[in-house]
Amino acid sequence: MDDLQKTKPLLVNLIIYPHVLATGVTLPVEMLLAGEAFARRYDKSVARLETQFLSEEAQQIKSRAGITMLADITLAELAVDNENNSKTPDIIIVPSLWRNPRPIINKHPKLVAWLKHCWQQGSTLIGVGTGVCFLAESGLLDNHSATTHWHYVEQFKRDYPKVDLKPDFFITQSERIYCAASLNALADIIVHIIAQYYGKAAAQNVERNFSHEIRKPYEEQRYLEGAVDRHADELIAQIQFWLRTNLSTDLSLEELASQFGLSQRSFTRRFKAATGVRATQYWQQLRIETAKELLASSNLTIQEIADQVGYQDQGHLARLFKLHLNQSPKDYRAMVRKKLFS
Numbered sequence: 001m002d003d004l005q006k007t008k009p010l011l012v013n014l015i016i017y018p019h020v021l022a023t024g025v026t027l028p029v030e031m032l033l034a035g036e037a038f039a040r041r042y043d044k045s046v047a048r049l050e051t052q053f054l055s056e057e058a059q060q061i062k063s064r065a066g067i068t069m070l071a072d073i074t075l076a077e078l079a080v081d082n083e084n085n086s087k088t089p090d091i092i093i094v095p096s097l098w099r100n101p102r103p104i105i106n107k108h109p110k111l112v113a114w115l116k117h118c119w120q121q122g123s124t125l126i127g128v129g130t131g132v133c134f135l136a137e138s139g140l141l142d143n144h145s146a147t148t149h150w151h152y153v154e155q156f157k158r159d160y161p162k163v164d165l166k167p168d169f170f171i172t173q174s175e176r177i178y179c180a181a182s183l184n185a186l187a188d189i190i191v192h193i194i195a196q197y198y199g200k201a202a203a204q205n206v207e208r209n210f211s212h213e214i215r216k217p218y219e220e221q222r223y224l225e226g227a228v229d230r231h232a233d234e235l236i237a238q239i240q241f242w243l244r245t246n247l248s249t250d251l252s253l254e255e256l257a258s259q260f261g262l263s264q265r266s267f268t269r270r271f272k273a274a275t276g277v278r279a280t281q282y283w284q285q286l287r288i289e290t291a292k293e294l295l296a297s298s299n300l301t302i303q304e305i306a307d308q309v310g311y312q313d314q315g316h317l318a319r320l321f322k323l324h325l326n327q328s329p330k331d332y333r334a335m336v337r338k339k340l341f342s
Helices: 003-007 023-042 075-082 102-106 109-120 129-137 150-159 183-198 200-210 234-245 253-259 264-275 279-297 302-308 314-325 329-341
Strands: 010-015 049-055 060-062 068-070 091-094 124-128 171-174 177-180 222-224
Touching: 010 023, 023 049, 023 091, 023 183, 023 200, 049 075, 075 109, 091 109, 091 129, 102 129, 109 124, 109 129, 124 129, 124 183, 129 150, 129 177, 171 183, 177 183, 183 200, 234 253, 234 264, 234 279, 253 264, 253 279, 264 279, 279 302, 279 314, 279 329, 302 314, 302 329, 314 329
Parallel strands: 010 049, 010 091, 091 124, 124 177, 171 222
Antiparallel strands: 060 068, 171 177
């Protein structure tokens, strides 16, 4: 977290409109509050969380569940506030609607225009399920990746042909625009956001408390434009595949580079240019994720798992777990087994 994130409040606006799914509004708020509370236990200077429910006109909105939700502010009131230099939201969450979103979108042109304005002012936008249609309607997703609820994929393609729809992904990220196909995917994005603003420990704490199941990390689930695993360097891609399938190898990275006909210097430069991370970081993360899967799904001892992922000393694996997950392999296994089988 940088000093700017520590000192200024984190303003999150959540859009509400008729037929909104209430859980798409309440879940991210509760998760963000939990992340803030955890972080403030250890650092009182972290960003204060400010949340607002925002609607286009009506103060009262009835959700799909029949729950009446009260807007903290409307777009008309916001326009007046903006004359007094009101703060642009850091994050805007556009939740899913029940059934066909088209009638609701047609009734909210000002909201569509406001989303585009906020994006231009630097806001991060998160669309959920059919709520992604609001972002597509604004034109912000033209020639960019997106996902949406599976039931409306074909309609979305017809309505927004310029959007690069990725229906096989539950999460997409295009710069500051996130799309989630489901509530579970939204939860994973929020954990990712918490890590950015409140740190990795806070994100892990929220994930442990809000998810009964063991989920893959955000980075493994989302489609990211220009993602590291979609680069054009075929030789580096071959090396990545080799690393994934030879975790227990005794080869050093220098020896591996030589095996593929590269000098250590050329390998280091090309790997970082293609993937955005150092080869040592990439390999270490592969080993940690594989160890996590084996701890969750096998009865191998911790030493046997360390051997499987290329660490002869289980103490080395334990130190990496403490560094990256803030817990030991034994504690991680106990936690995931409890979640998987309770």
